Amino acid sequence: MSGKLELDPALVARARELARRAGQPVVELARSHTTVSVERAVLRLAGVTGADPDGIPWVNRLVDAVVADVGLGHGVAVPVFDALAREQISDVTLLAQKAAAGSVRFAQPTGRAATAAGKAARRAVAAGVRRIDRRRAERDRLVKRYGDPKQRPWIYLIVATGDIYEDIPQAQAAARAGADIIAVIRSTGQSLLDYVPEGATREGFAGTYATQENFRLMRAALDESSRELGRYVRLTNYASGLCMPEMATLAGLERLDMMLNDSMYGILFRDINPIRTFVDQRFSRQVHARAGIIINTGEDNYLTTADAVDEAHTVTVSQLLNEFFAHEAGLADWQLGLGHAFEINPDLPESFRLELAHALLARELFPDAPLKWMPPTKHMTGDVFRGNLLDGFFNLVGAMTGQGILLVGMMTEAVVTPWLSDRDIALQNVRYVLGASGGLHEDFVPAPGGFIQQRAHRVLGEAVDLLDRIGDQSLLTAIAEGTFGIMKRPADRGKGLDGVAKHEADYYNPATEILEGDRP
Amino acid sequence: MTAPAEKKIVRPYGDTTGDGMVQVSFTLPVPHDKRAEGAAVQLANKMGIDPAMLVHAKQMGDGFTFFVVYGRVNHLVDLSQVQVVERDFPLLSAKEVNAVVKQKLRRKLSVVGACIGTDAHTVGIDAILNVKGIAGEKGLEYYRELKVSNLGAQVSVPELVEAARREKADAVLVSQVVTQRDAHLHNTREMSAAFREAMPAGKRPLLIVGGPRFDETMTGELGVDRIFGRGTTPGEVASYLVHALITNKKARA
Numbered sequence: 036m037s038g039k040l041e042l043d044p045a046l047v048a049r050a051r052e053l054a055r056r057a058g059q060p061v062v063e064l065a066r067s068h069t070t071v072s073v074e075r076a077v078l079r080l081a082g083v084t085g086a087d088p089d090g091i092p093w094v095n096r097l098v099d100a101v102v103a104d105v106g107l108g109h110g111v112a113v114p115v116f117d118a119l120a121r122e123q124i125s126d127v128t129l130l131a132q133k134a135a136a137g138s139v140r141f142a143q144p145t146g147r148a149a150t151a152a153g154k155a156a157r158r159a160v161a162a163g164v165r166r167i168d169r170r171r172a173e174r175d176r177l178v179k180r181y182g183d184p185k186q187r188p189w190i191y192l193i194v195a196t197g198d199i200y201e202d203i204p205q206a207q208a209a210a211r212a213g214a215d216i217i218a219v220i221r222s223t224g225q226s227l228l229d230y231v232p233e234g235a236t237r238e239g240f241a242g243t244y245a246t247q248e249n250f251r252l253m254r255a256a257l258d259e260s261s262r263e264l265g266r267y268v269r270l271t272n273y274a275s276g277l278c279m280p281e282m283a284t285l286a287g288l289e290r291l292d293m294m295l296n297d298s299m300y301g302i303l304f305r306d307i308n309p310i311r312t313f314v315d316q317r318f319s320r321q322v323h324a325r326a327g328i329i330i331n332t333g334e335d336n337y338l339t340t341a342d343a344v345d346e347a348h349t350v351t352v353s354q355l356l357n358e359f360f361a362h363e364a365g366l367a368d369w370q371l372g373l374g375h376a377f378e379i380n381p382d383l384p385e386s387f388r389l390e391l392a393h394a395l396l397a398r399e400l401f402p403d404a405p406l407k408w409m410p411p412t413k414h415m416t417g418d419v420f421r422g423n424l425l426d427g428f429f430n431l432v433g434a435m436t437g438q439g440i441l442l443v444g445m446m447t448e449a450v451v452t453p454w455l456s457d458r459d460i461a462l463q464n465v466r467y468v469l470g471a472s473g474g475l476h477e478d479f480v481p482a483p484g485g486f487i488q489q490r491a492h493r494v495l496g497e498a499v500d501l502l503d504r505i506g507d508q509s510l511l512t513a514i515a516e517g518t519f520g521i522m523k524r525p526a527d528r529g530k531g532l533d534g535v536a537k538h539e540a541d542y543y544n545p546a547t548e549i550l551e552g553d554r555p
Numbered sequence: 556m557t558a559p560a561e562k563k564i565v566r567p568y569g570d571t572t573g574d575g576m577v578q579v580s581f582t583l584p585v586p587h588d589k590r591a592e593g594a595a596v597q598l599a600n601k602m603g604i605d606p607a608m609l610v611h612a613k614q615m616g617d618g619f620t621f622f623v624v625y626g627r628v629n630h631l632v633d634l635s636q637v638q639v640v641e642r643d644f645p646l647l648s649a650k651e652v653n654a655v656v657k658q659k660l661r662r663k664l665s666v667v668g669a670c671i672g673t674d675a676h677t678v679g680i681d682a683i684l685n686v687k688g689i690a691g692e693k694g695l696e697y698y699r700e701l702k703v704s705n706l707g708a709q710v711s712v713p714e715l716v717e718a719a720r721r722e723k724a725d726a727v728l729v730s731q732v733v734t735q736r737d738a739h740l741h742n743t744r745e746m747s748a749a750f751r752e753a754m755p756a757g758k759r760p761l762l763i764v765g766g767p768r769f770d771e772t773m774t775g776e777l778g779v780d781r782i783f784g785r786g787t788t789p790g791e792v793a794s795y796l797v798h799a800l801i802t803n804k805k806a807r808a
Contacts, residue, residue: 208616223676223733227709241733304677306707339678413678417785449767456582459615 038399039480040491046499047400053502054355057510062363064310064511065317069542071229071534073318074098074111076280077546079288080163081112081156083127086233093131094281095230100134104141107536110543112156113149114141120152127159143541157545164325164549167287171327174267174290177258181267184215186469188408188433188441190462191271195220195452197239199249203256208455210260210268213462216293216440218271219253221245226276226305227530231285241452245272245282250289269293271331274319275301277311277531283319287326293372294323297333298360299353302514304336308529309514320364321550330366331440332357335376335409337519343378343413347393348497349519350375354397355502356510358404365550368403372440376409377429385486387428392490394436395481400495408433410444422446423464430468437476441465563634575627577604582621587614595622603630640771640782642791644798649698652793656700659801666695666796667719667760668728669706672742677708679765680730683789694789701793712742712749719750719760725800726761728792734768740777747778761799763792 075094086092101111115130118141124130133139144152184190192214194206206217222239225232235252236244243249250272257268269292274282279296286294298316301307323330334350334357341349354373361371375397379386397406410429415422426444433441443465447457481487505513517523569576579599585591592609599607604626611623647655656664668684670677682689684705686696696703704722706715719727729746731739743764750759765783774782781795 211616224709240736240738304708454582455615455619456580456621459613459621 057505058359076284081159096135097131108539116156117144117152160545170290189215191216191442195242198237216269279315280318283322293329296330300333308532311531324365331372332374334374338378351498371404372407392487396491405439407440408438415448419446587620647794653700663702667724669710670708676732724760731766
């Protein structure tokens with residue numbers, strides 16, 4: 036018995052063990068496959084930059100050329116660096132340009148040529164990883180200089196105009212108004228693009244394209260704000276969709292601080308092939324681990340499609356799976372922004388107590404993770420007055436249960452993209468609740484054996500039951516059968532499957548070797 | 556369209572009949588000072604609020620001020636001039652829908668649904684189609700006599716047309732949430748044009764769009780058979796399908 040909920044430590048340990056059992060076959064799958072996006076991320080680390088005149092990145096052109104000649108299963112590092120030696124070119128981007136023009140052929144070398152190409156590839160990729168290491172050290176220095184936010188939870192605000200030059204002043208204004216973390220929502224089409232757009236962008240749909248240049252511009256602007264405000268303002272984007280590994284890599288290179296990175300979101304909500312997702316996800320998490328980036332998982336989404344009471348245990352199961360996959364990839368507990376949300380129908384009797392029970396359960400199961408607490412969306416009706424009250428109760432649960440990251444809810448959710456005044460009113464709501472009850476988690480101890488404890492025990496019990504059932508059949512089957520968020524996603528369907536290949540015997544990926552070999 | 560015969564004039568109601576009281580809030584791009592407050596009152600006056608009471612003004616950031624104004628509006632509402640789309644079909648239970656399909660159509664009614672274009676928000680289509688449904692009402696998948704194929708998010712128009720052909724769709728349901736740059740209108744027009752091009756009038760499935768920001772009177776302009784706005788339930792959609800495809804089939808243009 037431990038903590039405020041008096042959870043049974045043996046049951047908690049069993050839940051973790053079952054999550055490991057469900058996740059391990061998926062890890063084996065991820066270790067034995069690669070994807071076009073993993074290979075493109077390797078090339079980005081090796082120094083390939085830029086895009087052709089049509090905006091298709093050179094990494095895409097180069098991977099496509101290698102795949103056409105030798106396939107994907109050997110990894111692209113050795114064929115690329117073998118060609119570089121044969122063509123006597125020193126610049127990988129130049130090689131990509133020649134390959135795109137059809138003037139370079141690729142082969143999978145053997146013997147000494149293979150060893151030499153492997154070594155050269157590792158040298159180039161190591162230089163890229165060192166750049167990520169330097170950005171991480173730079174973040175540590177800036178956090179030391181400007182400091183972390185004074186309060187917990189950290190206040191997380193979204194900016195999304197579609198135009199990076201419009202986003203920047205809005206993000207800086209939000210930071211001045213109290214935001215500790217700025218998230219730039221991506222253009223809604225981006226998760227299904229199989230390439231990362233290039234350059235600064237000024238047009239997007241319900242969000243701004245994630246590009247390396249947009250990352251750089253926004254990080255530079257928030258460095259200015261950090262200096263002005265005397266606290267380090269963090270920047271968030273998305274390592275999700277078909278380019279997850281590349282997004283993680285670009286985030287590491289441009290010192291982003293948090294990335295949305297869920298193990299199953301793309302499968303369930305974007306119909307991306309499950310194997311593609313798990314392979315991409317493992318690589319991206321290895322990069323995040325190295326870069327000191329905090330990941331945010333997406334459990335809140337389950338509750339927007341399924342019932343937040345009936346399906347509460349699927350959130351717990353997904354958190355346990357996300358934790359297992361994250362630890363396996365080398366992420367530390369402080370990097371696990373495990374998600375959950377305030378999505379219970381407010382008309383349900385005792386809905387607030389149920390929310391408290393669920394939020395406290397997550398807090399106690401993952402005591403060292405900076406949990407990400409997500410605001411109501413499903414039951415926001417357009418009645419902005421009721422919405423503001425609901426957001427206040429959401430903030431109160433955040434304060435009472437010691438959440439790490441609080442995504443600021445908007446009373447105009449489901450009405451418009453947030454107006455300037457909506458954000459100001461929402462932040463006023465957060466400031467009032469945190470100011471009035473910021474330390475309430477110290478006093479709030481649910482009655483032993485009472486409603487909240489019982490509810491938390493029940494959800495944990497249901498989570499263990501579900502994990503038990505998954506254990507008998509494998510996670511891929513569970514996903515195929517619609518266990519999470521109702522969607523059924525078989526492993527042989529979904530977008531991006533043609534970009535997946537099983538490793539050949541001589542598969543080589545210098546990035547994985549470095550990331551797994553010398554973890555900090 | 557309905558137009559009640561009797562003429563009835565109403566005004567907003569604060570706490571007394573005919574007082575005309577309204578409350579509005581807005582932001583002006585000016586710092587907060589006396590002039591800003593005067594500007595807010597001027598705007599309220601131009602909106603027909605007179606006298607306007609400025610009850611709250613707060614500066615946000617560098618150059619913006621948020622205002623709340625209460626006041627008496629001098630406009631009148633003529634109820635006889637109101638134009639809306641009233642439900643022109645009977646609301647059936649799931650059981651009744653199944654019974655009509657079984658007896659009159661004598662095969663399963665095929666429904667294909669999707670979010671088209673770049674829109675990735677499946678909340679709407681899922682609420683209508685998923686078994687789970689919304690507001691305690693089960694979605695169309697729950698109806699025994701309906702064959703539902705939910706294509707999910709970011710489906711291209713050609714993919715949708717192909718799926719409709721493959722599934723021999725009686726009806727195509729499209730959900731659009733994102734409205735930036737009128738994406739919902741462009742996508743809907745593109746969709747209806749594609750169906751018109753791909754299939755002759757008699758073979759074309761019933762085209763239905765739904766989303767929180769649609770104007771329900773725009774069916775003709777968008778080339779669809781029906782538009783459902785916010786708050787639509789699966790039962791209403793199912794009832795409409797039965798009405799338009801079976802019980803009232805001839806009335807369809």
